[in-house]
Amino acid sequence: MDLDGAQRGELDELALTYGPPRRLDAAITPFFDPVQRPDRFAEVCMVIRRHNGKIPLSIKTFYPRGAYRLPTGGIHHGERILDALHRETDEETALEVVVRRFLAWITYRDVSAPEGPPLFHTLAFLLDEVGGTFKTRDEEEQIEDWIEVEPTALSDVADGLDHIASAPSKDIGGDWADWGHFRAIVHRVVHEELSR
Known part of the structure; x- marks a missing residue:
């Protein structure tokens, strides 16, 4: 899905405030x-x-075993990006945070039409914990567990996600291997950005 003018304008503002993100298709x-x-x-x-x-990395109750990943959350139509970032952080961790960097803007396209319109976007931000007590507020998230890793371990996390075995899943409406490849991308990019 292409971004509209307001969304692009907000991304420009975020890049000015928190630094230009790494762009990846x-x-x-x-x-x-x-x-x-x-x-x-x-x-x-x-x-x-x-x-x-x-x-922190999370795993949901229905994920393949060991498939811990960076937390993400949907930006709803009409919702500002920064509002979604704070809402999702609160729902999933209850931590008070400050935004430090706009790390990455990843645009996904269908492998069968790589020049086609965007299907989806991931916007990654570095946040620093400043307060709160870590807990998942929203039980509908189905988060089973959390672990904490050094930033240098995100490359290994990406490799693990990239090697999830193929299996159909009603929970995600698709194949776990495809999902793992998709999820691995942001972990690699974030690892590279935090290593700079």
């Missing part, structure tokens, strides 16, 4: 949630740097 096999969900055009990815310097 990625080709994916798009038949899974969240890419196919009509209630969102994009997602925010919350890269939360805790007081100990580590980054």
